[in-house]
Amino acid sequence: MALVNYEIDDGIAVLTLSRPEKRNAMSDAMLADLGAAVDRAAGEARAAVIAGSGKHFCAGLDLSEQVEKSVMEGIAGSRGWHAVFTRIQRGAIPYFIALHGAVVGGGLELAAAGHVRVADANTYFALPEGQRGIFVGGGGSVNVARLMGVARMTDMMLTGRVFTADEAERYGIVNYLTEPGGALARAKELAKLAAKNAPLSNYAIVNALQRIHDSGYDEGLFFESMIASLTQATPEAHERLRAFLDKKAERLAIPTGTGVSS
Structure with missing residues (x-):
């Protein structure tokens, strides 16, 4: 068993x-x-x-x-x-x-x-x-x-x-x-x-954040730029960004009590 x-x-x-x-x-x-x-x-x-x-x-x-x-x-x-x-x-x-x-x-x-x-x-x-x-x-x-x-x-x-x-x-x-x-x-x-996230974004989040945190300041910023550019250049990112700009994507779930609407 x-x-x-x-x-x-x-x-x-x-x-x-x-x-x-x-x-x-x-x-x-x-x-x-x-x-x-x-x-x-x-x-x-x-x-x-x-x-x-x-x-x-x-x-x-x-x-x-x-x-x-x-x-x-x-x-x-x-x-x-x-x-x-x-x-x-x-x-x-x-x-x-x-x-x-x-x-x-x-x-x-x-x-x-x-x-x-x-x-x-x-x-x-x-x-x-x-x-x-x-x-x-x-x-x-x-x-x-x-x-x-x-x-x-x-x-x-x-x-x-x-x-x-x-x-x-x-x-x-x-x-x-x-x-x-x-x-x-x-x-x-x-x-x-x-x-619901893009798989590549999730992969970057779980693999890059701790490594960047553990690296030196300049190295961390360099890694961040490379990863940001990599994720933004994919067809899925383009599609998701267009959906957001066209107001077809889910909006942020803003907590109640903030006095701010989405």
């Missing part, structure tokens, strides 16, 4: 971690299933959602598989996580992560590999690796630290601090909060919005 369920609806792939009896702890077999699902989504979806079945998103690494691993086996396992998570983070389509319950250890590392995170009000976040005598191995030292900052991540790992959903939003870990049970529906809504 697959440990990651896969379905596609109107161009949106939904990947659901399906090991609820273990709080969706990431075993080697589940990681392999996740990798296969990610590869499938890359070939047939315009956006994707990752969610967890049962009461929790993901409680992290399956520690029962790690107790007797050698150093080299541990390195191979960590690099396996990196390989799958990189295909999420640096692939062709955007990933929206629906969070609820425990987002702990490797679960937070998986969430950080996505592009937009939605959490319901009952979600909690932790990095208890320090208490387990281990260290993050699924890209957390890079990706999670980029979201919340090194100081907050250090605090979590040293003290076992647990963040609420409200704190996670305040600290940049989460983009959207919902009522309990609402994260998956909201993540799907957002994925459908992103799926």
Whole structure:
């Protein structure tokens, strides 16, 4: 039985971690299933959602598989996580992560590999690796630290601090909060919005922004010019720009209360 369920609806792939009896702890077999699902989504979806079945998103690494691993086996396992998570983070389509319950250890590392995170009000976040005598191995030292900052991540790992959903939003870990049970529906809504974009624009957004941010100032501006010119020169961009100028495109959804109309 697959440990990651896969379905596609109107161009949106939904990947659901399906090991609820273990709080969706990431075993080697589940990681392999996740990798296969990610590869499938890359070939047939315009956006994707990752969610967890049962009461929790993901409680992290399956520690029962790690107790007797050698150093080299541990390195191979960590690099396996990196390989799958990189295909999420640096692939062709955007990933929206629906969070609820425990987002702990490797679960937070998986969430950080996505592009937009939605959490319901009952979600909690932790990095208890320090208490387990281990260290993050699924890209957390890079990706999670980029979201919340090194100081907050250090605090979590040293003290076992647990963040609420409200704190996670305040600290940049989460983009959207919902009522309990609402994260998956909201993540799907957002994925459908992103799926309407030009595929090349989405590819540039998920692949270029972080790289530009990580580069030097002049290099970043140069990369931006090249990518902007590339996207603007495509037939799809020309068609979309003409539709906007002819007032045939969707207008901005301006929030109520601004006193400004579209």
